[in-house]
Amino acid sequence: MRKFLKRLLSYSIYRKTLLAYSISILVLTTVILISLYGVFIVSIKQNQIDSTQQLLSQLVSEVDNIKADVDNVMSVITSDSTTLKFVQDSKENKMNNYYLFLQLQEIKSAYSYIENITVINFNNGKCIEAIGNNGSGADNISFASSMLEEQRFIGVRVIRQSQKAINVVSFLQYLPYYNAVVIEDVKADLFQYSINENHREGRKVFVIDTNGNAVTENTLQVIGEEPLSRYFYSIIKKHEDAGMSFIYDDKDARQLVFFSKTDELGWWFIDLQDYSYFNSRFRSISSVFIGIALALVLLCSLLSVIFNKKIRKPLVKLVEQSRNLLGYEDNPPTDELKYLDTALARGKHEMYLREKYIRTLYLHNLMIGEQMPLFVPQKDLSSMEKYYSANFFCIMLLRIQHLDQLDEVTREEEYKLYRYAIGNLSDEIFGSGFRCKSVDMGENLVGVLFFLEEMAMAEEYVLFFKQLKDFAERTFHITISGSLGQIVSQQKDINISYQKARQYLEMNQLISREELIDSNNQISINYQEKNKKLVDSIIEYTEYNFNNPDLSLKNISQIFGLSTTYLGKIFKSIQGEAYSTYVTNYRLERSKVVLLQTAKTVNEIAAEIGFTNSTYFATLFKNTYGMTPTAFRSRNN
Secondary structure (H helix, E strand, O other), rough: HHHHHHHHHOOHHHHHHHHHHHHHHHHHHHHHHHHHHHHHHHHHHHHHHHHHHHHHHHHHHHHHHHHHHHHHHHHHHHHHHHHHHHHOOOOOOOOHHHHHHHHHHHHOOOOOEEEEEEEEOOOOOEEEEEOOOOOOHHHHHHHHOOOOOOOOOOOOOEEEEOEEEEEEEEEEEEEEOOOOOEEEEEEEEHOEEEEEOOOOOOOOOOOEOOOOOEEOOHHHHOOOOOOHHHHHHHHHHHOOOOOOOOEEEEEOOOEEEEEEEEEOOOOEEEEEEHHHHHHHHHHHOOOHHHHHHHHHHHHHHHHHHHHHHHHHHHHHHHHHHHHHOOOOOOOOOOOOOHHHHHHHHHHHHHHHHHHHHHHHHHHHHHHOOOOOOOOOOOOHHHHHHHHHOOOEEEEEEEEEEEOOOOHHHHHHHHHHHHHHHHHHHHHHHHHHOEEEEEEEEEEOOOEEEEEEEEOOOOOHHHHHHHHHHHHHHHHHEEEEEEEEOOOOOOOHHHHHHHHHHHHHHHHHOOOOOOOOOOOOOOOOHHHHHHHHHHHHHHHHHHHHHHOOOOOOOOHHHHHHHHOHHHHHHHHHHOOOOHHHHHHHHHHHHHHHHHHHHHHOOHHHHHHHOOOOOOHHHHHHHHHHHOOHHHHHOOOOO
């Protein structure tokens, strides 16, 4: 056993692996334990936060529903004919008083949380209540008068029923036309709610208004102390942009403060939760956490033992094979990692060369019309077919000719280097304006396969060819002639484009889309003149069709059979502005003529000159001329 361990540890890779794995197990276990601890803490805290927020949200929703019911009851009372008769009496009418009393009783009985409904007629000083005449009429009138004087319509007070004091929240609605008031008294207990009574004894929600004043009697008893009231109000003011609910983590006071606001009343519902609650929860799960931690340590230790047992034989075998493969059989195993790195690097390089060879062979065979060898997997063929897919294809052939006379051996070596250089240059130069790929065709030929979106070849390729030709003559002392084949729509027809390019190459000319263009110094001059004529035609078409809302560069490019990008570059190079800018300016100039010569509305003029949105037309007009279309017409007429 001792000899076996000594031999095993003589492999540096095994020593390093064993050390690395032991450290990894330790680090992994530590990370897992720390993560679990963090998950437990976050989970407990978030669970309690979600629970409190949910309860506050339920309470706020219930209060908003109560406010909506109160508003509905107010609407029913103020629109009822019985109420209107009562508030219109300048003198007491006992019959109207009685009918109103019956009506208020009926409404009160429909809502269990309404303690009383009162209608006050300030004109005759009469007060009718749903609970009958219990001697509180003067109190109601006094309460209503003071609330109206302070411009408050929600207040907290105590009313008496059958010698019993009841805390209520009173809602007022003033009828200024009749000088009357309707008061609804709702049980204050509805606005108090016990949260988590199983965990915290009798903790109530605090209810305050936006000024920090207590709304309910119970809240007033709890936060009657001025410091606590200011504490809540200061937090609300700091978080005015926080929305309808937020949580304030007061680290100094070691507590969480939950705020939730009603949409209808504008009240704030507040709950406090001390950190000590979370600490007690953490202590309660400590034994569970320790048990899980020990289980993880044992599991990681077991995995370490199993791993070392499983890895020993294949690891030693891998090292021996790598050494033999690289020819290091006689060298001592001082650093097996070096052997493995070298073997992996060689494998990656061979894989790269194989992939590059297959891609080049695929493109080469597409051009000459031959099938791929059987050794290439179908999966690779499908992948390359998809990778090199396009709507249309076109071949350009480049012929290289050295300006000096070379012997046969030198010529073969030189041309091999030239094909490589011209291929890379073609990818770089033509690739700046096209999606393309060069292919070494042997002898003195380089093919460039273009992948096109439209059945048209942007004539920028002529300038690119001239740039390539000039660079090759200046740098390599070689001359290049080129030809462009037929545009085809399928990969299987690429050979047709290749054959056409070879025919044109024999003519020693560069073939454009419609005509033969000699690649000499007149190319750029003819190209510029041709572009000028093209832009003139576009302008003529635009001025005739400017009122077409669909007029755009894309529409123009389809009409003239050129790519949108290429046409846009030509137009801007000749006119000095983008096509869209030219169309907009032309339409605006036409609108000035229509404004001065007709009485048409702005909407009619916008539609007539090609704008689908009259507001957008008016905005463009003002931004361009500094005044609206209407102001322009008024000033110039």
